[in-house]
Amino acid sequence: MDHKDLQLYDVLIIGGGVVGSACARELSRYRLRIAVLEKNLDVCFETSGRNTGVCHGGFAYDPGSLKARLCVEGNRMMGQLSEELGFAFRRCGKVLVGNTEEEYARLLEVLAQGETNGATGLRMVDEAELHALVPSVVGKFALFSENSGILDPFMFTVSLAENAAQNGAEYFFDNEVTGIRREPDGTWVVQTLHALFRARWVINAAGLGCGKISDMLGITGYKIIGSKDDYILLDRRMGPLVPMPIYTVPSNTYMGIHVSCTVHGNVLLGPTAEATDDLTYYGVAQHNLDYLYAESMKIWPYVKRGDYIRTYCGILPKWIDENGKIGDFRIEIRDDIAPRAVNLVGIESPGLTASVAIARYVIAMMQEREPFAENDAFDPVRPRRPRFADLSPEEQARLIAEDPDWGEVVCRCEKITRAEILSAIRNPLGCATMTSVKYRTRSMMGRCQGGYCQMRVAKMLEEERGIAPEELVYMRRDGHPFFGRVRGEDPEGGTR
Amino acid sequence: MTEKHIDVLIVGGGPAGLAAALQLWKRGARDLLIVEREKQLGGILRQCIHDGFGLSHFGESLSGPEYAARFIDDVERLGIPYVTNTTVLSITKDRTVTTASPAGLTVCHAKAVILAMGCRERTRGALAIPGERPAGVFTAGTAQAYINLYDRMPAREAVILGSGDIGMIMARRLTLEGAHVKAVYEIMPYAAGLPRNVEQCLRDYEIPLYLSHTVTKVHGRSRVTGVTVAAVDERLQPIPGTEEFVPCDTLILSVGLIPENELSLDAGVTLDPHTRGALVDEHLMTDVDGIFAAGNVLHVHDLVDYVSKEAVRLADSAADYLAQGGLPACPLSVQCGESVGHTVPQRISGSRGVLLSLRVTRPIDSCRIVVSQNGRRIFSRKVRHAVPAEMIRFDLPARSLAPSGDLTVSAIWEGAQDAPEEARV
Numbered sequence: 001m002d003h004k005d006l007q008l009y010d011v012l013i014i015g016g017g018v019v020g021s022a023c024a025r026e027l028s029r030y031r032l033r034i035a036v037l038e039k040n041l042d043v044c045f046e047t048s049g050r051n052t053g054v055c056h057g058g059f060a061y062d063p064g065s066l067k068a069r070l071c072v073e074g075n076r077m078m079g080q081l082s083e084e085l086g087f088a089f090r091r092c093g094k095v096l097v098g099n100t101e102e103e104y105a106r107l108l109e110v111l112a113q114g115e116t117n118g119a120t121g122l123r124m125v126d127e128a129e130l131h132a133l134v135p136s137v138v139g140k141f142a143l144f145s146e147n148s149g150i151l152d153p154f155m156f157t158v159s160l161a162e163n164a165a166q167n168g169a170e171y172f173f174d175n176e177v178t179g180i181r182r183e184p185d186g187t188w189v190v191q192t193l194h195a196l197f198r199a200r201w202v203i204n205a206a207g208l209g210c211g212k213i214s215d216m217l218g219i220t221g222y223k224i225i226g227s228k229d230d231y232i233l234l235d236r237r238m239g240p241l242v243p244m245p246i247y248t249v250p251s252n253t254y255m256g257i258h259v260s261c262t263v264h265g266n267v268l269l270g271p272t273a274e275a276t277d278d279l280t281y282y283g284v285a286q287h288n289l290d291y292l293y294a295e296s297m298k299i300w301p302y303v304k305r306g307d308y309i310r311t312y313c314g315i316l317p318k319w320i321d322e323n324g325k326i327g328d329f330r331i332e333i334r335d336d337i338a339p340r341a342v343n344l345v346g347i348e349s350p351g352l353t354a355s356v357a358i359a360r361y362v363i364a365m366m367q368e369r370e371p372f373a374e375n376d377a378f379d380p381v382r383p384r385r386p387r388f389a390d391l392s393p394e395e396q397a398r399l400i401a402e403d404p405d406w407g408e409v410v411c412r413c414e415k416i417t418r419a420e421i422l423s424a425i426r427n428p429l430g431c432a433t434m435t436s437v438k439y440r441t442r443s444m445m446g447r448c449q450g451g452y453c454q455m456r457v458a459k460m461l462e463e464e465r466g467i468a469p470e471e472l473v474y475m476r477r478d479g480h481p482f483f484g485r486v487r488g489e490d491p492e493g494g495t496r
Numbered sequence: 497m498t499e500k501h502i503d504v505l506i507v508g509g510g511p512a513g514l515a516a517a518l519q520l521w522k523r524g525a526r527d528l529l530i531v532e533r534e535k536q537l538g539g540i541l542r543q544c545i546h547d548g549f550g551l552s553h554f555g556e557s558l559s560g561p562e563y564a565a566r567f568i569d570d571v572e573r574l575g576i577p578y579v580t581n582t583t584v585l586s587i588t589k590d591r592t593v594t595t596a597s598p599a600g601l602t603v604c605h606a607k608a609v610i611l612a613m614g615c616r617e618r619t620r621g622a623l624a625i626p627g628e629r630p631a632g633v634f635t636a637g638t639a640q641a642y643i644n645l646y647d648r649m650p651a652r653e654a655v656i657l658g659s660g661d662i663g664m665i666m667a668r669r670l671t672l673e674g675a676h677v678k679a680v681y682e683i684m685p686y687a688a689g690l691p692r693n694v695e696q697c698l699r700d701y702e703i704p705l706y707l708s709h710t711v712t713k714v715h716g717r718s719r720v721t722g723v724t725v726a727a728v729d730e731r732l733q734p735i736p737g738t739e740e741f742v743p744c745d746t747l748i749l750s751v752g753l754i755p756e757n758e759l760s761l762d763a764g765v766t767l768d769p770h771t772r773g774a775l776v777d778e779h780l781m782t783d784v785d786g787i788f789a790a791g792n793v794l795h796v797h798d799l800v801d802y803v804s805k806e807a808v809r810l811a812d813s814a815a816d817y818l819a820q821g822g823l824p825a826c827p828l829s830v831q832c833g834e835s836v837g838h839t840v841p842q843r844i845s846g847s848r849g850v851l852l853s854l855r856v857t858r859p860i861d862s863c864r865i866v867v868s869q870n871g872r873r874i875f876s877r878k879v880r881h882a883v884p885a886e887m888i889r890f891d892l893p894a895r896s897l898a899p900s901g902d903l904t905v906s907a908i909w910e911g912a913q914d915a916p917e918e919a920r921v
Contacts, residue, residue, distance in 0.1 A: 273613075280717070408598050
């Protein structure tokens, strides 16, 4: 097919993680035809969904860096974003605890650095105040950051993507990019595993794939290594003991082990930060679990193996700069090599916090080259989907009266109703994996890990989306939970 | 939102809830309600289509659904009130129970609440088995539900970790449905489930059982491609150098059951760290007045027959509680001694005989269960072969008991010379 026959997009975003989706959402404020190409079957199946879910304050980054600037900006935006998009966010504060004189000195440095970076609400607290903030912590003093917070990384990304889609952006899943070429007319043609796309602008928001995509754009030479982070998730029962994330003393490139809390009340131990060349291996290692246990116990001596409900890992893409050091966020438009291509390299932590600030920074760079017309129809508000478990009995009763599906509790651990599962199955992005439902509802995420609800969710997905049993997908393409019916299809043609 | 007052609310319409309801009815209670979250009564029995249920209670071997039907038929015939598709959202200390169903939200103020929620399975996450997280890792009960209730085939080449009863039953079930079960690996040096299941579910189908082995890693990005297994030492730690890759597409876990007590905790009920069920007295009442517990929510049973029997005892106590407005105090505590993992009940009155249930922590050939009070042996009973898989139940007679002093229950290996012990009792 001649590329001129292809639908011409204004902007093609490669990667449907939090940064790609933030770009899509922020670009949908303008009159642009936008497409997002995602290799997985849903958004945030990689780095954006596999992290601590902390909204960082912006103090642990080199002054003058993009990480520092965009983190501080992103942090300031989070309250409004949460209001508009309806994802859970709590500005609960955070403590960085220490015990030694060296650690005290380092925390003072971090505090000063934070103030230089524009972070506010930072102060040292003594042992008494530390214990007033977090009674369960072990430490002699701490740096307290009152503007740090926690958010739901899944719904943050999903809501950005859904709001982008609601404002006209198109998502194409299962479309891994395999090649990019620039046509003589200056447009970009992007080949994926399943289709060709053509656009005037391309944004490389490929996360772990940023080096590969950068090479395809002709901007070669970026060295990316992975930093693999293993985590342990604890039962919600322990949540009240961790009112805010408890961190150790950080360096400017590693946050250190922390005991954190999630917006849904679980406790999280992590991360392990192991260098890796394999950016696709999501396997948790026993030695890391042992290490997390031992290190967490030093600052929060309440870890019990009986409270483990899940382990997972994520990988951060770290750009190794010319000096062999972990680089800053690299955000560039190389007019000489790849005009009208925005190249984002090494977007790691604090990428979640900074995502929308990154998107606005990207758009400002694009607008220096091409002004975009405002989209007057842009709606920043994503329609609310109530969570049954968060409602008062009166509100619960009212919803059930409106629609009986609100009265059928499908997931008992997290009290997720049939109405919520159905709403997730009918999501605007059209994603239909078991994990898509899980990330959107928290079903299968509680202490029984889907022992009670997964069969119901699987059945509802099959029925609602017309999926054959053997075609249902857990998370990844070819990751089917079933081999079909127990005794195969009925030879008469019907289902038994 | 509906609000109502009721004598007894039973949380759960499985074997414990059904038996309790029938006995309460027999004792004259009429203002009661079974609340079941599934669309039918029967609980976990609905998916247990194998036989072997009812040998003790009915004197014949029934399938799970048949066993449940005996109770459900009586409930229907007597017109005992029940609701299905109704989930209990919360229980408070003053026995206010909030339920949700498609019909609406209901707040019930109950004079007595019976906890009969059963148990859940330990998961991969709880064990923290390293490796990737592909599709194809199921708990045995989940796999059982998929095959028996949902007509979905979850496995072709399976490895089973844990020799719990459901795991062994699923080894047989999967084999019968054409899957290949390569092996069952058990971390302990003995089977976790009943000896009869080792015979009938594994040996009869030539499925190997490897004791003192565990799975140390799961492989596969999309779907399971295999597991690494290793032998373990006496501290249950994998022995380096013994790792072996076993290709398979499915890992089934049968690694323990946990009483489902989230609602009980809401109500302020204290749990026993040994059973992970409520601390109860000889009336099977928890430490919250008017809240009772029986069945697998109290402690994990080996046989459903004992669940039913326990629920009957509970119902008798609850009927007395309603009639008398309270029950005799139980000041004496029952402690676990040597080689005893848990005992139920944990508190007794000392003024009447009581049925004690316990499990041993290790297999003991020629075992003697010894109860002592105030440092004095007051009762003992020989158990030829005690294994952790089998619950041990015995009546502690009133005449053995002193009115004061805590009790300790121990399981002692007698070796060859048990005759002198016998004489002492």
